[in-house]
Amino acid sequence: MSSTTLDIRNLTKTFNVNGGQVTALQDISLSVKQGEFVSIIGSSGCGKSTLLRIIAGLETDYQGSAEFEGSAINGPGLERGVVFQEHRLFPWLTVRQNVAFGLGKTKSKSDWESVDEHIDLVGLQGFEHAYPHQLSGGMAQRASIARALANRPQALLFDEPFGALDALTKIQMQQEVLRIWEAEKATMILVTHDIDEAVFLGDRVVIMSNRPGTIKRIVPVELPRPRDRSSYEFTQLRSQIYSEFFRQETKPFVYSI
């Protein structure tokens, strides 16, 4: 928990839209320590997913610098696993084959051990030979987490991974992710629009503002885990972050009876 694993400096990303330029991210600087859990929160369209895609190596055309383990990010790498909002499992492969997908064509015995170990870790034992269409949304997302973990990446990047799940499954998955984080000791970067989720999981919460996307504030969450969502400190932090998003609206209330 000491050395810097991800170092982003003065990162700016523009998109060409209909001939004009749109700045998605402006002057982002962020460094993440190894083993740290960072939540990035922002409203829809603030560029948080673009930031994650740059870290993942899916967007390579940016200004500024983004380094992972000391080398510039210019494409995907097996040391950075990604869990997307949709499970993105291959419908023609079983759970086990999906989890093993990233391990190359010829898999060694230890590769398969890693596959089975991670299937167990996400609680899918017994479903190894099921196909994605037979799984519930939560189970499919577990399988996609296992797929990202099977390569034993140093960092796991989550792009709103539980946005499509129901509230109960979501809470359960958040607890699972914490358990996995403690078991794997990987760096975790989670993009979300859910304040509760960001505070529950993160060591730090990075708050992003809209158009262009900039880092507005970084809030450290110094609460011991497991965190109690109804505790005073937790709710204080949550309303503090909430006010970051909604305090601009200073219009006075008009009561009309």
Added chain:
Amino acid sequence: MSSHEQTEQVIQLEAQPSGLRVPSLSLRLPHKWQGLVLPVLLVIVWEVLSRAGLLAANWFPAPSAIADTLLDLLRGGELAQHIIVTVARVLAGFLIGALAATLLGGITGSTPLMRRLLDPTLQALRNIPSMAWVPLFLLWMGIHETSKIALIAVGVFFPVYLNLLSGILTVDRKLVEVGQIFKLPKIQLIRRVILPAALPSYLVGLRSGLGLGWMFVVAAEIMGASRGLGFLMIDGQMTGRASVIIASIVLFALFGKLTDLVLELIGNRLLGHRGLHL
């Protein structure tokens, strides 16, 4: 399950207000057989009308007369030969057309440069009515098997090519990104992500290609053949035997459906575990 649905339907019908009384037609037949009701009814009416002498026997032979014709042809041994020749032509044309379409569709689908070079020409060729090739093929390849199989292959080619190409081009970008995340080399990305993802569309192309193959074999055999079901039809026309023509039509329908069924079964076997059906 089907009988359960049926009961529900009947109940719904009976629940109508009495002023709008819909007759509660409850066929005691499993749903999948209900499609047979109309054709069977038509055949019966047809037979009855023929026997009553209301349909001219030489223009509109009774179903039983057609069955007799089929049996006669079968006993003579020639029918089996006609069937084998026609099926062999369709299969040969289908294999050649589908193979060429798979190669070209795979190439244009996976390399943008080849797509820009080849696809416009292929799309232009597609717009030529296929029958327009007939005189040229006859001139080039003579009236024998080669020209017939070539014509069928042309018919099969385009639906297979188009469906494979569009299947490849519309592969979910999100799945391709997963391949990129795991750093798959281009060739593996094609083999492990793009081709399996394009498979449903490809199978649809194969099925419609086969359908066109059957259409084109009729054309090829009508334009000049000494054997085959198409020849049998022309023979029936020349000799004024409507029963032979209708018998050939029935056989075309039968074998067309059978070969399609084979593709459907293969397709469902390949796609079944994705929860898809052709």
